[in-house]
Amino acid sequence: MKLKSVVPSVALMASIALSAGAASxxxxxxxxxxxxxxxxPAATTWTSAGVAPSSPFGSGSTLPDGSDPAGDYTYLRWGSPATPGGSKSFLGADTNLTVSGLYTNDAAGVAGSYYYHGNYIQYSxxxxxxxxxxxxxxxxEISIQSVDPAGRNIGITRSYTISFTETVNEVPLESCPGYPWPPAGPAPGMPTCPDQFTIDVSDLTFTTGVIDGYIYEFTVEFDPSSFENVxxxxxxxxxxxxxxxNEEVLSRLGTRxxxxxxxxxxxxxALLGTGLLAGGLAIRRRKSA
Structure with missing residues (x-):
């Protein structure tokens, strides 16, 4: 009798908990x-030859070569320009960026940060x-806010490791590592090796905990349709x-x-309640028989 009375009670509690979760x-x-x-700066490395770059880290509303695609940028620059007044090489990224209109389960997504490489000739x-x-x-550092309905906030930090190779411009195109770089292939008229940088993209996807009955997965992907001079x-x-x-131009890579x-x-x-409920029904059937 005791087991008969306890089993339905636990099952009922589990059923109520599951229903309440679904309802909320x-x-x-x-x-x-x-x-x-x-x-x-602590994770930034340089070639052994040469002097340490002067003021390599910076930020502002224009990139080191004077370009202003729109927005604020953080950048890292280096090298001795081959011509007086020429631009240093640099990597840049959008910062202080705010984006809205990101809808759940919308495959199109929204444009995220842009990344930049100033590939200019430097003295060896x-x-x-x-x-x-x-x-x-x-x-x-990413801060995510719910808009509809409002009131949910998520803060995360992600680090992306970048290995960079600035090639000597005299190296023939056909001798470059990875040539012809599928799927795009070399840019028309490019006679020498382009620069290359390798990015660890393992942190480009992250998942929230349970929020009101749902788990959300955010994904950042490079968007080839936004590439310029790649x-x-x-x-x-x-x-x-x-x-x-590509050589001697500003390259831009967008994300979605x-x-x-x-x-x-x-x-x-809920699983325990379901199992106990099934057990209780079986016991009840045996007693009825």
Whole structure:
């Protein structure tokens, strides 16, 4: 009798808990987010030859070569320009960026941060000329807010490791590593090796905890339709990608951000209640028989 009375009670409690969770589940339909990017000096490395770059880290409303695609930028610059008044080489990223209109389960997503490479001819490093970049790390602080309905906020930090190779411009195009860089192939008329940088993209997807009955997965992807002056992109077996940029121009790479929602697996209490309920029914049937 005791087991008979306890089993339905536990099952009822689990059923109520599951029903209450389903009733309170509310899908977040729209989001906005802000991004603050910054280069990490402690994770930035240089060639052994040459002098340390002067003031390599900076930010502002224009990139080091004077370009202003629109917005605020954080950048890392290096090298001794081959011509007086020429631009240093640099990597840049949008910062202080605010984006709205990101809808859940919308495959199109929205445009995210843009990234930049000023691929300009530099004197080779020597005892008197500036060193070249070999690697760095970009740290992204992302704050996500729910818009419809409002009231949910998520803060995350992601770090992207970048290995960089600035090639000697006299190297013939056909001798470049990875040539011809599928799927885009070399840019028309490009006679020498482009620069290359390899990015660890393992942190470009992240998942929230359960929010009102749903788990949300945010994904950041490079958007080839936004590329400017990019010779090609290679996907590597280790999960990194290598991007090849044209010589003597500013290259730009955009991203797209999407978010999807899914319902988490049933709670252990609900599973326990279902099992006990089935057991209780079996016991009741045996007694009736």
């Amino acid at each position: 589940a509310s899908l977040i339909n729209e989001w906005s987010f802000t991004v603050a990017n910054a280069w990490n 490093p020597s005892n008197t000329r500036e060193k070249w970049l070999t690697g760095t790390e970009l740290v992204s 010779a090609g992109i290679t996907t590597n077996p280790d999960g990194t990608i290598t991007i090849w940029t 951000v999407t978010v999807s929602a899914r319902v988490p697996e049933p709670a252990p209490l």
